[in-house]
Amino acid sequence: MANMAKIEDKLAILPALPGCYLMKNKQGEIIYVGKAKKLKNRVRQYFHGAHDFKTTRLVANIDDFEYIVCGSEKEALLLEINLIKKHTPQYNIMFMDDKTYPYLKLTKEKAPLLRVVRNTKDKKATYFGPFPDSSAAYDTQKLLNRIYPLRKCNRLPKKECLYYHMGQCLAPCVNVIDEQVYADMAQGIRKFLRGDVKEIVERLKAEMKEASEALQFEKAQEKLSLIQAIEHVTARQQIDFKDHKDRDVFGYYVDKGYISIQGFFMRGGKLIERTLSITPLYEDAMEAFQSFVLQYYANNPLPQEILLPKEYDVEHLVQILDTKIVQPIRGDKLKLVEMVLANAKNSHEQKFELISRKDHRREEGMQQLCQLLGKEIHRIELFDNSHISGAYNVSGMVVYKDGEPSKQDYRTYRLQEYRSDLDSMKEVIYRRYVRLLKERGKFPDLLIVDGGWLQIEAAKEIIDALEVSITVCGLVKDDNHRTSNLMDSEGRVLTVSKESSLFFLLTQMQDEVHRFAISYHRRLRGKGMTKSILDEVEGIGNVRKKKIWNHFKSLKRLKQASVEEIAAVVPMQVAQSVYNILHNTDQNENPA
Template sequence: MANMAKVSDKLAILPALPGCYLMKNEAGDIIYVGKAKILKNRVRQYFVGAHDYKTQKLVSNIDDFEYIVTGSEKEALLLEINLIKKHTPPYNIMFMDDKTYPYIKLTKEQAPVLKVVRNTKDKKAEYFGPFPDSGAAWQTMRLLNRLYPLRKCRTLPKKACLYYHLHQCLGPCIQEVDETLYQQMAQQIRKFLKGDVKDILDQLKSEMDQATEELAFEKAQEKLELIQAIEHVTARQQIDFKDRKDRDVFGYYFDKGYISIQGFFLRGGKMLERTLSITPLYEEADEAFTSFIVQYYQQHPYPQELLLPSEYGITQLSEVLEVKILQPLRGDKKKLVDMVQKNAQNAHLQKFELMERKQNEKEQAMRELSHLFQKEIHRIEIFDNSHISGTFNVSGMVVYKDGEPSKQDYRLFKLGQYISDLDSMKEVVYRRYFRLLKEDGRFPDLLIMDGGSLQVSAAKEILDALEIPLTVCGLVKDDHHRTSNLIDSAGNILPIHRDSPLFFLLTRMQEEVHRFAISYHRRVRSKALTKSILDEVDGIGDVRKKEIWKKFKSMKQLKAATIEEIAQVVPQTVAENVYNLLHNPDQSTDSAYDEL
């Protein structure tokens, strides 16, 4: 249960004003953020009366709370969204950006470019989408780049590239291009992406027929392939609305402590369907729905219309969102809203059992882990080191909270000179927890070493020296290097059944920390292998470095060059720096040269 002794005095002085409240657990972590029209009434509801299972689970973890008074409900809603983004509380509904769908971006530069992107925050561009899958977006972009000779390069080169010679670019790098040509192409691209492809199809069919008559069969085949590609791309969805407006339609369904939110997206009259979220519910369903939609439009462009169920109150959304909101009562738009509501319900019923089963397995795994160590375990940290024969020595740390990876808490460590695996483990443990001591940071409930008794003993030695009473265990592997059991700091084997939820959780954790550490190792190694001696010279960046290698071709030629010859490419003082580094390394103030 919540710590009533700590919160009772605060409950008595809560103001009857709008604002946000932040629920905290015993460790001081923010586990839930909410908003209220009247803080006094809303916050008290958590600590009186009976609750369903999900809310009771939240309340049982509340140890304290804070609140922030705002000037209006609108301000409270916006503050709530910002606090959720900042703290990512585990009990809040959050729009997860890593699952966003791609858009096609048309830049508004003098020589515009088409790109496939997931970030739509650049206000100086147009966006078309979302697309149902990244393959469809890339296929459409490649098709448009074949149809319209837009610029393909990120920055203008100093000479024409292959696209220019293939007549797929107008060559703004070597010649002036009439802006009206780009404007006309941009307008045709807009029409295409809104589903109006009749003109381009008619033109291509005419060109194909003419090429056939002239016996230019390769050219005719090329036109036919373009026609088929356009028909394939545009046939993915059927046009439901002739006005070709961009519309978003949201609906939701909740039951048994979960909420399912679904959205339909109509772009140019074409409907794209997407299930957005099926999530545990710890608040009123309409409040969760509001929070989700506001978060969504903080990361996506507005449509021309937003359609919502008629029974849903839109006052707060109307004040916050800069979009026309409709709640149709009849007609095709009402059918569309009913459809999204029905889909939300169907998705909920189909996936609820699976979601609940996964949730129960995660909770069972954490209960089993807590039982093994006779303490409540919520936060786990696990380390893994990576190197090649002692070089590029690094370590990675991943964090799990209540059985879920907390990626914002992951950490990377570039370690010192390699002596042994155990010394590397001691170094990373010391650096991590000495820093937490200095900063009064949040310590884990359990530290897991990716190894057996030697690794556990090494970690325990450091923790004892720092006088940190942290529970440590290791992952014991079998002959096939797979997780088999846990070992505690006293050397006792803690058997784990191979079919238990805890076994699968530990296996996922081991795979995740290994992936994280080895990915960092590869980045460090790749960067070192591509490092140039010129990186050590003041005044040389990527552009000047390319110019030097373009002229001298090799280190032998560069070393044979005079200062005057080098100065033909870079300024005189930089040329002197390069010459001195190559010919007088002992006089260099940068010792990195000696290591090379």
């Protein structure tokens, strides 16, 4: 905290009003956002009086602050959530790294669609979930599409598709469908997702028996497989509330400077998912908890009811969240809240030691790096290039802030035609830092290239030409192409002990930048392969090729698709040709 004189001058004129404050480091980055009932009192607490270790570390990095006056504490809390989302400050609690859950979306069109989504902002749709993972969501979607003949095409075609002939679509493209038919389907889907499947299962059993007696064994087997799929998809945990309400339950546990927040998500009265966040605590625990919950509901639909422990201050949550908030004092709901709190405590105790060690090792690694280079390092950028015999020439850049990956700052680059590794390095370094100069962006303290002296020289040539001040180092590899030591911009090898935290951190960085660059390269290569394969299919031009690519997204998903699924996008004859080429079958061979 090298700017105490300026801070004291600002503290003297702080108003005793509600608002938000933004703490900044020496580089001008916002590292913490908070809210206050009285700004004057709250902000002064950071700079006067004793703190625990973690808050002391936060304060030590504060070089300046700003504040915004609000009309009420409620307004300050809402502004705080928006500022946290915008700036992602390193010391604020963040909702599960912005994790979003998959939902099933049923559109409210005349001919509705059922889709798996993570964005739930469309008000003209009904959402079901959250689901524990995308596999569970897609399995449920696939099953419901088999049971209910909903529309499958994103855009209505000019004639009925194969799904109509398979009995899985009513062909609203050519038929007039009574609105009540789709309304009944929507109601059936709601009942299904509440776990009320008795009526569906009984109907399928009757149809199976009827098909079997008529010696239609394939049809009977299909009904049996549907029944088995329903039993698999609707399998739930033992917690079951008979009122069939959608409710979320939250609680937290604090110990040793960390907070663990546990959430139970119940849909249709049944527990479908649990989540946990454990993170360092730099603020009041209740304020951190409120921030976490509000961030969650900024991205997810509200349930009918939220259960919270009776000791919690829920005044602001009640004012902001448009749903019923209950703090039970007896009965099954209280037992559920107590279960959440017990899970938060147990999970905290199980994970704390691992998290604590990881934090300590990261901090120690950054300290060792600063000592080795003889300067303060906070922001590090690393580059790695990837190509195959010069084709699909790309580069990936990852960013680390105080030893932690900052994934929102990662970047990918498609490079010009490959000439040499050094030319590729020069191109990506030039493009990155010319853009930062134009945009007056944040430059790193350290640039690490994945290579030795020649790569360092190439990077230095561009850095010097642009006249920007960045320390450049390279990762020296051993015979197994693994991180061994650092090399500075003068070509000196800086020895890094293999037992040190810095060696662990550098290895992690090398693995991450390599993974990121390779992943991008594979995505591009997959798209290129898909396009080149589709070019071989008669009847596919640019329009149809684009439709296939937009629908299936990747070569892997296109290969996994059946002829019928491909035929939902292009005519059946073309779909058969696509399938044959992808599976190396003869053009006249039936893949079924």
